Amino acid sequence: MYLLGLDLGSSSIKAALVNARTGATLGTAQAPETEMDILALQPDWAEQAPETWWANTVAAVHQLLRQTGADPADIAAIGISYQMHGLVTLDADGQVLRPAIIWCDSRAVATGEAAAEALGKDFCRQHYLNTPGNFTASKLKWVRDHEPELFARIRYILLPGDYLAYRLSGEALTTVSGLSEGILWDFQEHRIAGELLVHYGIPEALIPPLAPTFGPQGRLSALAAAQLGLKPGVPLCYRAGDQPNNALALNVLQPGEVAATGGTSGVVYGVVDQLVSDPQNRVNSFAHVNHSPADPRIGVLLCINGSGILYRWLRQQMARDGATYAELERLAATAPLGADELSILPFGNGAERMLGNRHLGAHILNLNFNRHQRAHLYRAGLEGVAFSFVYGMKILQDMGLDLSVMRAGNDNLFQSALFSTAIAELLDCRIEMWRTTGAVGAALAAGAGMGLWSDVREGLGTQQLVQCYEPQGQREQQQEAYARWAHFLEKMSKP
Numbered sequence: 001m002y003l004l005g006l007d008l009g010s011s012s013i014k015a016a017l018v019n020a021r022t023g024a025t026l027g028t029a030q031a032p033e034t035e036m037d038i039l040a041l042q043p044d045w046a047e048q049a050p051e052t053w054w055a056n057t058v059a060a061v062h063q064l065l066r067q068t069g070a071d072p073a074d075i076a077a078i079g080i081s082y083q084m085h086g087l088v089t090l091d092a093d094g095q096v097l098r099p100a101i102i103w104c105d106s107r108a109v110a111t112g113e114a115a116a117e118a119l120g121k122d123f124c125r126q127h128y129l130n131t132p133g134n135f136t137a138s139k140l141k142w143v144r145d146h147e148p149e150l151f152a153r154i155r156y157i158l159l160p161g162d163y164l165a166y167r168l169s170g171e172a173l174t175t176v177s178g179l180s181e182g183i184l185w186d187f188q189e190h191r192i193a194g195e196l197l198v199h200y201g202i203p204e205a206l207i208p209p210l211a212p213t214f215g216p217q218g219r220l221s222a223l224a225a226a227q228l229g230l231k232p233g234v235p236l237c238y239r240a241g242d243q244p245n246n247a248l249a250l251n252v253l254q255p256g257e258v259a260a261t262g263g264t265s266g267v268v269y270g271v272v273d274q275l276v277s278d279p280q281n282r283v284n285s286f287a288h289v290n291h292s293p294a295d296p297r298i299g300v301l302l303c304i305n306g307s308g309i310l311y312r313w314l315r316q317q318m319a320r321d322g323a324t325y326a327e328l329e330r331l332a333a334t335a336p337l338g339a340d341e342l343s344i345l346p347f348g349n350g351a352e353r354m355l356g357n358r359h360l361g362a363h364i365l366n367l368n369f370n371r372h373q374r375a376h377l378y379r380a381g382l383e384g385v386a387f388s389f390v391y392g393m394k395i396l397q398d399m400g401l402d403l404s405v406m407r408a409g410n411d412n413l414f415q416s417a418l419f420s421t422a423i424a425e426l427l428d429c430r431i432e433m434w435r436t437t438g439a440v441g442a443a444l445a446a447g448a449g450m451g452l453w454s455d456v457r458e459g460l461g462t463q464q465l466v467q468c469y470e471p472q473g474q475r476e477q478q479q480e481a482y483a484r485w486a487h488f489l490e491k492m493s494k495p
Contacts, residue, residue, distance in 0.1 A: 001076045002026065004061070004234075005443030008053055008082040008164050009242065010102055011035040015060040016439035017068050020076060020447050023462020025440055027068040031059035039099060044106040047099035050088050053160070054167050061228045072230045078168065078220065079238035079446030081245035081438045082161030084181045087139040090163075090172065092155045098147070100160060101139045108138035112183075115141075115199055125277035127186045128193055129285035129298065136182025137193065141200040156208045161239045169218030169236055173211040180287040181241050187275050190293050213289050214238055214449040214456065237449025240289045242438055243269050244299050248289050249441025250407035250434055251460045253297070258393075258406040258429075262385065262413025265349065266307030268392055270300045270401040282354040282395055289445070290456075300399060302392045303353060306346035306362060307385050308413045313348075314381045318374055329416050332378035337474060338481035339376045341366050343488050344384035354392050355493060365488045379418065386422040387485045393427055407432045410466045420469040425478040433467035 001021065007014040012035060017026040036056065039047040065072060085103040090096060101107070115138065116124055116131035124131045132138050136159065144151045156172045159182060166172050179185040179192065184207065186193045192207055211217040217236040225232040240248065247259035247269045255273040260266070273296050277285050288297040315328055347355065348362030364377075397403060406423070408414035410433045420431045441460075448456035 002070055002074050003443040003447045004075050004078045005439040005441065005446065006057060006060075006078065006080050006164065007242065007245075007437070007439040007442060008057070008080070008160055010038065010048065010083050010104070013053065013056040013060045014437065014439040015057075015064045016437060016443050017064055017070055017075075018440060018443040018447075020452055023444065023459060026070060027064055028437065028439060029060045029063040029067060031056040031063060038102070042107075046102050046105035048102050050096050050100050050160075050163050053164060057164065057167075058227050061230070065229055075230060075234055077235050077237045077446040077450040079442035079444075079449065080161045080164055080236070081240060081242050081442040082159065082164060084159070084241035084243060085135050086160040087136050087143070088158040088160060088163040089143065089150070089154045090156045090158060090166070091153045094166070094170075094172075097150050097153060098143075100163070101143075102160070105139065106134050108142045109134045111141050111145075112138035115196065119195060119199060123195075125279070127188045128183050128196070129180070129187055129275060129277040130183055131281060132183050132196060133281070137184050137196055137200065137202075140202060144201060154206055157206050158208065159241075161241065162208065165217060165236055165239055168220055168224050170221045170223075171218040172208040173217055174208050175211055175213050175239060177213050177240055177244060177287045177289055177291065179207070185287065187287075213240055214445065235450060237447075238442060238445040240442075240445070241286075243267060243301055244286065244289050245441055245445070246409070246438050247271070247299060248445055248456070248460070249436045249438055250409065251457060251463065252407055253288070253290050253457065255297075256402045256404040258401070258403060260389070260406050260408045260414065262308050262389075262408070262419070264307065264309045264312070266304035266385070266389060266413075268302040268304075268389060268396065270396045270403070272298050272300060272400050274298065274400055276300065276399045278395065278399060280356065282356070283392075283399070300396050300401065302396060304388050304392055305349040305352055306388065307349075309349045310344065310346035310362060310385055311381050311413065314378060318377060325416070328378050329418060331375045332382055332418055335375040335379040337477050338484070339380035339383060340368075340371050341484065342368075342372050342376050342380040343485045344377075344380045345485075345489055345492060346381070346384045346388055354395060358493065360492060363488070363492055382416055382419045383422055383481060384485065385413065386419045387482050389423055390426045390482060391486065391489070403427055403429050405430050405432060407434055409433070409437065410435050417469065421472055422478055424469045425471045425475050426482055428471060428475075431469040432465060435464040435466050
């Protein structure tokens with residue numbers, strides 16, 4: 001018996017097939033081989049055609065079946081992970097009315113800011129845990145204002161994962177977790193965000209019926225099954241946004257647990273058991289996959305734009321052709337901790353939300369031409385990104401996150417021992433590296449949704465721990481290097 005996981009990203013669709021009894025991954029696939037197009041008809045716009053998502057889902061599933069040789073009749077459940085904050089519009093016939101407005105589109109920033117002022121920022125944070133910002137609700141308001149004839153034809157709005165589930169089952173449904181990421185859920189009233197919809201002039205009837213995050217969410221239609229090469233009737237048993245789902249894949253479900261990613265940008269997603277929000281909007285709070293009113297589980301999301309992109313830049317600009325990150329790591333380790341007082345601020349990838357949406361830019365500080373070599377730059381780069389994670393984590397700790405363990409996938413910057421031990425030392429925590437992916441997590445979650453286990457943790461217990469980092473007794477040296485870095489950050493942040 002197999003479980004199928006689908007991960008709808010902005011660059012590709014990933015699919016994974018997992019053995020339901022052992023948790024072993026039989027295979028993974030993705031489509032397209034390159035990247036899906038993002039349409040940008042105007043500056044700061046970002047749209048994708050939902051039909052492209054479906055075409056690549058079909059391609060990925062076919063590739064997965066060929067690769068594994070699995071019998072489609074043995075697939076027992078489907079789980080979905082998806083890019084967050086997007087907007088898909090359907091008409092009464094179930095047809096898509098316009099390209100999806102995706103997560104990185106910023107056309108609705110002013111719309112959300114005006115709503116926060118009108119409703120009151122304190123009201124928004126108390127009820128929605130966020131201000132409306134540039135999230136799904138505000139994007140829909142933009143459509144209402146700028147495309148009124150199209151808006152009048154909308155029957156349902158869907159998040160990207162809701163759309164993929166709709167194509168699989170023919171049923172338009174959504175979840176509390178999904179609505180919270182669109183600022184469409186009222187945590188105080190445990191209902192759809194009525195006040196915001198009234199302010200925006202959006203009928204509540206455009207929100208589809210609710211389904212549980214884990215549990216029955218429709219069955220694979222005969223039409224979809226024929227396109228995918230699967231059997232009709234397979235139940236859809238789970239869906240969640242990519243960051244909550246990545247946290248689930250890493251077994252981050254309880255207060256004090258943290259999932260982290262150190263890719264081009266960095267993400268820290270911590271779980272707390274209180275309805276919390278950040279008055280400065282440096283981080284965002286959403287309903288986690290296991291949230292309930294009686295037992296709150298809130299995922300607090302921190303995004304750091306300037307992360308692994310700095311280390312990639314150092315490799316491209318300063319390393320010899322063909323040099324691997326492992327080689328950079330070995331050279332960086334020859335420089336002393338603190339890189340002989342060389343510091344790098346990695347914030348050269350756009351505005352940083354945790355810095356008040358400032359475009360600070362990247363800075364190399366205290367460079368000495370007689371002392372510093374490439375090894376120092378590599379080490380300062382790794383430390384600068386690590387320190388930015390620590391800086392962001394302190395925001396989460398101020399919001400009540402009692403950090404006990406940080407987990408990451410085995411495919412990003414956390415593979416660097418210099419990077420990971422710096423964070424472990426400064427935050428006095430354990431960092432675990434696990435072999436998993438979002439699609440694998442979605443597959444295992446589908447198993448929990450169909451009742452294979454009494455708790456999703458039982459299914460996740462089959463995951464493989466690859467590496468563990470703990471404090472190495474260098475806290476004083478790390479704190480000295482971090483304090484110097486933080487001093488430079490404070491100095492550069494002043495107007």
